[in-house]
Amino acid sequence: MLEAHLISMGRSAVYVVEAFVLLWIAKAAYTRLYRRVNFKAELFDRGNCALAVSMTGYLLGIVIALGGALGGASAETDWLADLAGIAWLGVMTIAMMLVASFLCEKILLPRFDNTKEVVEDQNLGTAFVEAGVHIANGLIVLATQQGEGSLWTGLAFWALAQGVLLIAGRLYEFSTKHSIHEELEKDNAAVGLAFGGGLVGMGNIIRLAVAGDFTTWQDSLVTFGLYVVFGFVVLFVIKKLTDVLLAPGVKLSRQQTEGTPKVGAGLLEAFGYVGGSMLIIWIL
Numbered sequence: 001m002l003e004a005h006l007i008s009m010g011r012s013a014v015y016v017v018e019a020f021v022l023l024w025i026a027k028a029a030y031t032r033l034y035r036r037v038n039f040k041a042e043l044f045d046r047g048n049c050a051l052a053v054s055m056t057g058y059l060l061g062i063v064i065a066l067g068g069a070l071g072g073a074s075a076e077t078d079w080l081a082d083l084a085g086i087a088w089l090g091v092m093t094i095a096m097m098l099v100a101s102f103l104c105e106k107i108l109l110p111r112f113d114n115t116k117e118v119v120e121d122q123n124l125g126t127a128f129v130e131a132g133v134h135i136a137n138g139l140i141v142l143a144t145q146q147g148e149g150s151l152w153t154g155l156a157f158w159a160l161a162q163g164v165l166l167i168a169g170r171l172y173e174f175s176t177k178h179s180i181h182e183e184l185e186k187d188n189a190a191v192g193l194a195f196g197g198g199l200v201g202m203g204n205i206i207r208l209a210v211a212g213d214f215t216t217w218q219d220s221l222v223t224f225g226l227y228v229v230f231g232f233v234v235l236f237v238i239k240k241l242t243d244v245l246l247a248p249g250v251k252l253s254r255q256q257t258e259g260t261p262k263v264g265a266g267l268l269e270a271f272g273y274v275g276g277s278m279l280i281i282w283i284l
Contacts, residue, residue: 001124011079011083018083019070022090026097030055034098037119050118050127058097062137065093066138068145079262086248100137100162108133108169111181123186127191134198136165136203143207149214157224164228168202178257190256190266198247204277205231208284231280238276
């Protein structure tokens with residue numbers, strides 16, 4: 001019995017090592033291929049907090065997404081094949097995360113060169129949006145690996161989920177009385193934090209809609225649509241109730257844009273979206 005436990009713990013340690021190797025690959029792909037920046041110099045020589053925020057969101061998104069591959073790990077049968085499968089899924093996860101981040105940048109912030117904003121200008125507001133995008137994408141990628149279905153159905157629903165996230169993100173901007181682009185141009189961290197939190201909340205709802213076993217295209221698409229619509233409506237209601245509960249008599253959006261932007265107001269709005277999405281996940 002003791003020997004079996006020791007073998008199991010040893011194999012689990014190997015899974016942890018493999019996960020860190022995948023994180024290293026993810027970091028290298030982000031800094032050398034995607035951003036093409038010297039992360040160490042930016043962070044420790046220039047003190048670039050914006051890049052640190054974006055990178056932290058990206059790595060957290062990768063960790064969340066890898067949960068699908070690592071969660072299915074089994075030390076009981078065909079251990080080496082299991083390690084190879086995790087490596088394959090891990091590389092696919094990194095590629096999907098980078099593609100999704102590129103699309104979100106170009107569609108959600110089309111007026112920006114995000115590399116310039118985050119690396120050269122150290123724009124913290126843009127960095128918060130990027131971090132929210134990465135975490136939302138990590139939740140979506142995780143969902144595609146949960147439940148029974150083929151690789152192609154998983155990729156199809158990943159693409160569908162990305163489309164929904166992009167549309168929801170654009171609708172978020174249209175629903176605000178201020179221009180997110182203009183506020184981010186002013187390095188408004190409060191607006192960026194609120195928008196980033198909104199993206200995480202929406203990504204969490206989409207994760208709920210994507211996760212589960214694939215049955216038929218009709219049933220799975222109908223279920224996906226129902227969960228997305230219901231989840232977004234309830235998320236909006238819960239977020240409004242949260243505003244009333246945490247900041248009665250105060251317009252959080254005004255606190256983020258009028259006078260000196262209040263980062264705390266952005267944080268409260270972000271909490272409303274993220275906390276609300278978690279309540280919906282637990283209820284459903």
